[in-house]
Amino acid sequence: MIWATIGDIFSIFFALAGMFFMFVGAIGVVRLPDAYNRLHATSKCSTLGIMGLALAAVFHVGTLAVTTKALMTIVFAFVASPVGSHMLAKAAHIDGMKPWDRQLSDELQQDKDRQSGKSPSNAPRGMKLPGQAKGAKPAGPDSTARMSAAV
């Protein structure tokens, strides 16, 4: 009786956490401005949300079969979701998807330009870099090179 109550307390906590992350991920898929930003929300939904709900199942039911399958689901979600998000983001970048017009830098494009011999062309437009908040110079190719050298 007392152990079932304690298990239900943990189960309520993990179910609330999992529901929160799942719903926030679904809102982020609609509200965020860019496919890369939406992939960020998707990863939170699928790893932390699935982990919370599966741990709720473990603490409420508690048999060996449910525990094994729930842990398998958690491990699979933690392995599969970042791999899928990474491959999808890279494929969208190869396909030439237009990023958000307020993004600061595109380092994968800079690396591709540098490998193909061109100078890095996509300098951040309109916004100042975080390192030069008080600098008088606008952001240009020079600041892009300095930032990538600092990295």
Next chain:
Amino acid sequence: MNGLCSTILMLAEEATPHAAAAEAHITSPLQPVLFFILEIGAILAIVGMMLCLYRMVKGPHLADRVLSGDTLAYQVVGLVILLTVRMESTTYLDGALVVAIIGFASTLAFAQYIGNLKRQTNP
């Protein structure tokens, strides 16, 4: 909502110590609270699936549609896990794992397709 309240009352009757002593499965007094939270979670998962469908219809790029499908698969996994907690059954988690694996495989396949799309159209 009426059905929800009657379900909670029925479960509260079941969760009394007398019924718990009679049954083999041990129930706790917090079980109606957990089941109420699970119903809210099912509603939230269904609303999340509708939001993902909205992004799948509207999404400007093909990657948006694919990632909304991935999120939809994981919402279905969450709904099946909620069903597992509600029914206290073992068999539903197999369905959750299968849906997760199929969603991952479809995401990888669509990522390959999107990555090769530009090369195929203008070689």
